[in-house]
Amino acid sequence: MSKHTRDSLHSHRRGLRAAATGTTVLVGMGTCGIAAGAAAVFQALQLAIAAKGLKHVTLQPTGCLGLCYCEPTVEVRTAAGASTVYGNVDAAFAERIVAQHLAGGKPLKDRVFAQPAADLFDPAAAPLQQTRIVLRNCAVIDPECIDAYIARDGYAALDKVLFDLTPDSALAEVCASGLRGRGGAGFPTGRKWQFTKDTAATQKYIVCNADEGDPGAYMDRSVLEGDPHSVLEAMAIAGYIVGANRGYIYIRAEYPLAIERLNRAIAQASACGLLGGRILGTEFAFDIELRLGAGAFVCGEETALLASIEGNRGMPVPRPPFPAVKGLWGQPTVINNVETFANIPVILLKGSQWFSSIGTATSKGTKVFAVTGKIANSGLIEVPMGTTLRQIIYQICGGLAHGKQFKAAQTGGPSGGCITAEFLDTPIDYESLQAIGSMMGSGGMIIMDEDDCMIDVTKFYLEFTVDESCGKCAPCRIGGRTCYNILDGISKGKGEPGDIDKLRDIGHAMRKASLCGLGQTAPNPVMSTLKYFAEEYRAHIVDKRCPAGKCKPLLTYTIDVEKCNGCTACARRCPVFCISGEVKKFCVIDQAKCIKCGQCYDVCRFDAVTKC
DSSP: OOOOOHHHHHHHHHHHHHTOOSEEEEEEOSHHHHHHTHHHHHHHHHHHHHHHTOTTEEEEEEOOOSOGGGOSOEEEEOTTOOEEEEOSOOHHHHHHIIIIIITTOOOOSSSEEOOSOOSOSOGGGSTTSOOOSTTSSTTTSOTTOHHHHHHTTTTHHHHHHHHHOOHHHHHHHHHHHTOBOTTTTOOBHHHHHHHHHHSOOSOOEEEEEEOOOSTTOOHHHHHHHHOHHHHHHHHHHHHHHHTOOEEEEEEETTOHHHHHHHHHHHHHHHHTTSSBSSGGGSSOOBEEEEEEEOSOGGGGSHHHHHHHHTTSOOOOOOOSSOTTTSOGGGSOEEEEEHHHHHHHHHHHHHOHHHHHTSBOSSSBSEEEEEEEESBSSOEEEEEETTOBHHIIIIIISOSBGGGOOEEEEEESGGGOEEEEGGGTTSBOSHHHHHHTTOOOTTSEEEEEETTOOHHHHHHHHHHHHHHHOOOOSHHHHHHHHHHHHHHHHHHTTOOOTTHHHHHHHHHHHHHHHOSSHHHHHTTHHHHHHHHHOHHHHHHHHTSOOOTTSOOGGGOOEEEOTTTOOOOOHHHHHOTTOOEEOOTTSOOEEOTTTOOOOOHHHHHOSSSOEEEO
């Protein structure tokens, strides 16, 4: 690769666009796709295309399309822009795609799924659909090829900043856009950059927080796997604006594919003169390195993250001073997460006015969510801020799985709270979620149905935060463990009437006295479920009953003699042989021996086994 100047970059981009002809076959090769068998699908397509001699067809690996519920996915895109997305593709179906669609010119009618969104840039055209800004290149380009990124205006924003804008005017655009940090707190991005820019120092740093650790969250991983250059470009732009020449991406070691693609992207950008010294022939220099985290959730907190980069134990420290003024090795440091950075190139190319026209008055742009749980179509979505939970669940994700009733949605991961059915029409933005006791968080959204027990869910989150606490401050270390023990007792039928007041008191204390955001927000799931599911707590504590049938110690399985026809399927399935009965005579469960595994309930075809 040769190093680009401004003119050569423009010429190269024009050449790449002119050369784009024929049909392209895209295979989703993110972590989820590969785990589902995309590598075998890719190989089958490769062999079949070669066997048919289809010279006009280009086979290309790409990132995650977002249709996680039907991986592996394959998209056939013609030069004219027509697109067909196939899901649940295996090697045999891949051969059918080649024979009938590519060679025969007749798209298949089975296993066809709708695209998440068109190539966006006109969000007003479909206000209730997805609007892909952060995910604009995911499942569109080959993430391992810098030319694919350049062809889609890659590094054009960096070009514009270096040659057409000053650091002040570029920063003014970021500020005017209204972009807020997508890592959870929602602090204005431009204001944070301004603090670092205004602080006098000979050395400044740009840090990308890719230490995504919330259960059920995989937004940042998907962006890094599908569009790594967008983050590199944004970090270089931030460096130019604030006066930094070095950046670090702090990424968890559990993301091997993202790490591999980032390393390749850094090497490619450096070889092209888009990172390193004299970028695009200017005096600006900027280098990026990776730092691998060991999976500690607390290192998502910015001061703990910086300590880990420095080679120290990842533990939070009191603020102020904030990292923007005194951060990495005591120097001014900008820290933003992957999604925040991925917005920057588009904002500077399309303009702050365009970006701020999307979303709400106080929450501009879009938000990426990883929607999981009891949802029909789980996956990665990107919607304008202000989209309601009802629209996300029922219009975009196909409603709840198996026709069940919606019970709650957990947003913000372990730091968030529950959104109940009465708030389905609440706009998803920073202030609206905070008003109902939840939070945006980084973008994990777990959907729960009528069969989920809120005490069990809350206990899961408390167990996670207790395990991930650094242990430095007593409110988090002791308070979290105490809350978990109380919840554990409630789920086992050992709850006492005063437990609810104890949970509230400890939660308030943790919020006020914990050192960092982990401890301050750890009680949020407890406080939220106490507020909206008080009757469920009382059923567990007073009646010793789990209404959802999840807490095993509170369950009792019985057999209705009126419905039982004596097939003995339950007795044959029981692992501890606690069910007695004969063929064509009703069966009986010995409660003293029953381990409450639910096997009898699952196997009964006559609804004779009940649990309560």
